[in-house]
Amino acid sequence: MKVFFNEIENRIWEFSVELEEGESKKAFSFNAGRQEMELQDTSCRFYFDFKPNFPHPDLLALGLLKIFSPFVHRKISFPYPISPAFNDAIKQHYGFFSDTVDENLLPRKSSSGRKAVSFSGGADSVAAASLMPDDTVLIQCCRVKHQNIPLRERWYKVDANKKTLENMPECYSKILVETDFEYLMWNGSYCVYPDNYSFTIPCIFLADHFDIDFIATGDIHAGLTGNETMFNKKFEPNGKALYKAVGLELDSPVKSISEVGTTLINVKTGLHEITTTCAYGEFKKPCMKCIKCFRKYLISAAVGEVSLDEAVLSRFFQHPPVIKFLTNTSRQGIEWIPTLKYIFNKIKNKNPIMRLLEEKVSIYPIDPGYVDKYYSPAVSGLSDVDVKKSVQSKIKNILPSMTDKEESEFQSLNTVKFFEEKKYNAELAEKVREIEFFLAIERYINNRSSEKRIKFNDVNYLVKKYFFLQGDLYPNIISTLASGLYSKVAGRISKILFGRR
Template identity: 40%
Template sequence: MKVSVMSIDKVPTDLGIHGIRFYFELEEDDLAESVSTNAGSSKILLKERYCNFYLPLKISLPHPDLCAFAALKIISPYIGSSLKMDRAISKEMAEYIKGHYQNICNIDVDESLKPISHVTKDKAAISFSGGVDSVAAALLMGKEAPLIMTARTFHPEIGKFEQWNNPKAHIKTLQYMPYDFSKILVYTDFPYLSVNATGSFCVYPDSYAFTIPCVLLSEFLGIGNIITGDIMAAFTGNETIYNKRLTSAREEYLFKSIGINLDYPCNGVSEIITTKIVKDYGMLEMSSTCEYGDFMRPCMKCIKCFRKSIYKWALFDEALNEDQLKIFNESPAIIKFSEDESRKGLSLMPSYKFCFQIINYDFRGNLKKIYDRAMRYSEPVVWVDKKFGPAYISRNKILDEAIIKLNKYAPEMIEIESDIFKRLDWKVAYK
């Protein structure tokens, strides 16, 4: 794969004042159809050969190592055996890439180039999405860490599709974060380069691709720590499976190649805790989890809206009324979820069970099916509103104050709760 990176000065005024464009040229053993290395491992297709990042500030082209990292996060599943950047990268970076992407064995190297990992960068930034977990991470970290948001904009060659999935609400959440936070909005069309087998939006082809704007700005802003809102379930995609690290070791390895620590103040807690944090700061209604509604006007039909509503009912006694329950009961998304007995359908049952044990209501129809499935989960859920202490051992010191704040909302699991958490196994819980 040949990759060229250039600055673009003429950008749409509503998207930014400066841009960075990546061009991709496929070679003989590269692929136009591949499999995502992100969650799901589904078939994906590369639709276009270039993408743009529109910045609200003007910067020089980032270090070649940073550009190579960004390029890999955009198109890694399609690369064959070679990566040829228009500006050769450091030898150290090339070795990291070969260790992470083992199919890539030929990389153009500049032996004299100082690796970006040797450049001192000690600030933190939040890779901000506007969702509850991301907002919680930002509030825990405080105003010293700028909020950098990746916002999708349609690709000029691909046109508009999946228009229901727009970032307007999430952008509003960024804007409504406390005034003393620094906020940087980066529009990009790279998420639309890849589609799934049905031609639909496929999210990201590689893990942590949403951090690319943080990476591209890291040299300019002195960012040596990228903070995400990942919670404990993010590392397995499932609350019913135990991951002893509760981190993404494979991704942390690659981020180290560019001198950045990837970290997560919420990785030892569940959505129950992040919901409490954001509520306490008065930001819950302004957080944007729903992908279909507008700012502070969620669709109240999708599974995310249902789950968040159940959390608010249990934690803050904000009960759904009969009309809202009827809409949820008749929603195609809820009907589909109520019938899903797969591992995916069971993934957040501990939190559902925790909430249903608090809510005193006789659910009916499809909501009763969800309730029954949650209550069939046979393991105790006493750990759901606690913090898993081992997740915070030997953490980056930049998280110290965030963890102190977190302790207010999440007492540490006692030994018996920790033991229950460490034996999580959905097959056992639903046998």
């Protein structure tokens, strides 16, 4: 592969590639999930609000690798020769090499030691910024339409994230970099990051301009595994050796905590209201339809920021992402179980679907006592001395640390054993069946039609099991069902629930 560089009007950097023999526009992403993807165009642009200082060639090369590395077959030619040391790092990490090397070029080093956050505007990113030194640079990677590619993911909105950056405290330097590189990779359904931490490219390109030696991400401890119920012994981002080869440390100041912890940090620093966690909504107005909004809504209730509203819950239960989460029996169905168990320890709700979700998560033998605390070994393991000092001094004033017992519980997390137990799978399947039943009732009430026929035997079984609900089960279920198709079933429910036993 050959990569070419063109600077337009001092503030636009354009990169284009030429594929060589043995290379294809189809490849697998190096990012989590290893998605198959196809290169939609051979060029991309980065738009700056100022003329940046031109970076060390190794920095430029690292940024380009974060875009094009999956499509390289044997070697890559960069616009400017790189150092031999960085070429060795490329060989070790990717298995290919560069044929543009300056044997006399020294590796890049930072002199001032300034820190940056690869800032999205999400809750974890905002919390990460709050734990960093006050002169930290917040650099946001923001997508814009590609001039040669049809607009993808029309639902994806970035204005709210920009507003979050604008509203961050003035002690930070706030930098917005717009780019169309995210549209280059397409898997047939959505855009795909080509490599781990591709969103840090603007931080890499601006590292010499701000003399940066540390890039912070917003990875909470679940972000390092993609599953809150799996413990990661490493507690380090993938591929940080590549960053180290160009004089950058890559780490997360919030890797010691859960998303409950980042929420508590944002509440206590007064920044919770400006966080943007939803890609579908507007600033301070999330869509309240997606699974992330559902989870964040429950967490906000657990930490006392909102009160659960029956109408809001009812709307959530009508949307496919939430329904899929509630009824999932695969690995995806047990992610975030510790957080959900923590939530149900904090809030009690009479909604039958919420009660069933509570029962579903109670199947898992996990004590959530550590969820609102930080894991001190992860803080001690931060790779930068100044960042470690800042995090240690700030986090202890907001969150308690895990006890020895809680650390042991946290370190023992492993979901694999659950899927090896037939009893566990049977319990989960039964609970999902019950959730599906109440979701069907919910749909019938809201749509006056049933997408799934509710059988009398199902009603009889479930109403008996949930007799303790008494009148807490929606009264309008009875009147609605009695008005039409399910009048016989309604009579049975009414008889059991409301005292005529």
